[in-house]
Amino acid sequence: NRQIQLAARPHGAPVDSDFKLAESAIPKIKDGEVLLRTIYLSLDPYMRGRMSASESYAVPLEIGEPMLGGTVSRVEASQNNEFKVGEWVLSFAGWQDYVVSTGEGLTKLGDNPVKPSYALGIMGMPGFTAYMGLLDIGKPKAGDTLVVAAATGPVGSTVGQIGKIKGCHVVGVAGGAEKCQYAVDVLGFDACIDHKADDFAEQLAAACPKGIDIYFENVGGKVFDGVMPLLNTGARIPLCGLVSQYNLTEANAGPDRLSQLMGLILVKRITVRGFIIFDDYASEYPTFAKDMTTWLAQGKIKYREQLVDGLENAPQAFMGLLEGENFGKLVIRIGDD
Ligand code: NDP
Structure with missing residues (x-):
């Protein structure tokens, strides 16, 4: 299991040495758990704040923790009746290949979503x-x-x-x-x-x-x-x-x-x-999803993604995001679907 961890707190713009690629065995699941394999990882500006120790609306990352982030993942193994192998879910696995979940907080995206990565962007x-x-x-x-x-x-x-x-x-x-x-x-x-x-x-x-x-x-x-x-x-x-x-x-x-x-x-x-x-609007999500689905279907909203292949390229892509090097929603493709 490859994982990109916070190695040091950035001073100013993040640099390569603020990140560390670590490898370990693929985690095992227990009764009630699922093993998720990351397919798409969202990179977002707020992650810069979590790398710092200063107070914010959310708790900062600790040094050595995996970088956090929204992901679209597939169920690789399941000992949880709610989830079957192969299913797609929206999760928060962070910058890594695999994560174990109890199923809490996962959003099902179905067996065969048309544009799974949209759940990290225009529909997310x-x-x-x-x-x-x-x-x-x-x-x-x-x-x-x-x-x-x-x-x-x-x-x-x-x-x-x-x-x-x-x-x-x-x-x-x-x-x-x-x-x-x-x-x-x-x-x-x-x-x-x-x-x-x-x-x-x-x-x-x-x-x-x-x-x-x-x-x-x-x-x-x-x-x-x-x-x-x-x-x-x-x-x-x-x-x-x-x-x-x-x-x-x-x-x-x-x-x-x-x-x-x-x-x-x-x-x-x-x-x-x-x-x-x-924090402020979670209960409004269904109203948004209904309107946005309609607008996308009508062609009234256009959406551009920038897909970057490979977990190892996430730090470079993230540093670029803060400098405007991305053109569209930045998503890392980590695994094959
Ligand atoms: P983007 O993909 O648009 O990436 C950030 C963009 O900011 C860059 O591509 C760049 O675009 C622009 N930028 C960077 N530096 C500068 C600068 N010095 N001056 C002007 N523009 C700059 O990010 P998102 O769409 O994901 O996020 C947009 C904003 O929304 C961010 O501030 C993010 O933190 C915030 N956000 C807030 C949320 C909330 O709940 N409050 C939730 C989600 C996002 P360009 O090359 O065009 O300058």
Whole structure:
């Protein structure tokens, strides 16, 4: 059983030596247990937070523990009447080939799911995050201007496309011309601005002539700086993630602008609300799944995956995810189906 463990806590961006590939025998199961073989492993930005010791909404990993993560797995052996060999399940096996489970917390995906890896993306955690954050906190209305960064990732691409379904003027922010072109041509955004451009703030302002009503916050940093002066009275900010900050080792340079931000929130009566998807919205999952299944079938939502083969390539792919090297939902294919 190959396993990628947390070898050291990263200082800034993770490096190779923060991860360790360990091998051991395939675990044995007891009565009531199942042995799961990982087929797909989801890589997500939140994993960076778990590598650090600092306090968060979840307990950090210990050094030597396997890296955590959502997986799509198959039942390899079973001594549990609820699960039969060959069945597909959504699980949380982490970065490893095999894991033993009591069956608790597993979601059945059937004997022959059409797109099993979608359970880690558009039909799973990121898609659900986009749906709830936008609809419950962003409260989109036809004609609103919606801005979302990490626009071609699983969260941002879904936010923007649901925004279009709701009649918004959607402006994406992404890293590089290729991603921006994809956001407009394939995802149907009205515009997409490259955050690496020197005149990013000017381009963003030009793409939002009526200001910004909803800013779905995925990244923070320079993108938020460009957004701030454009926010309209009554704007809503679903605070989903701050990926540009995850590798920071010290505060951003420059003057403290907290009082300026608080003043803006006050005079413009802006709603900023953080959320952690399953902690806050677990009971809404069936509503999301119904809508998303319909939209996918109707072709109203497009979804892009980046599949990387091999557990051993997970650390490199994860380091790239935090730097924008992925193009679409990053999934590691670990085993043959
Ligand atoms: P993505 O696949 O979109 O990957 C992250 C992307 O962030 C990169 O591809 C890159 O895209 C962008 N990025 C990285 N650094 C910067 C930077 N300095 N400035 C601007 N953009 C940057 O990730 P997800 O769709 O999975 O997640 C998006 C966000 O949602 C994350 O912040 C994540 O933590 C959050 N999240 C929150 C949840 C919650 O419950 N609150 C649940 C799930 C996700 P590009 O090249 O386009 O810049």
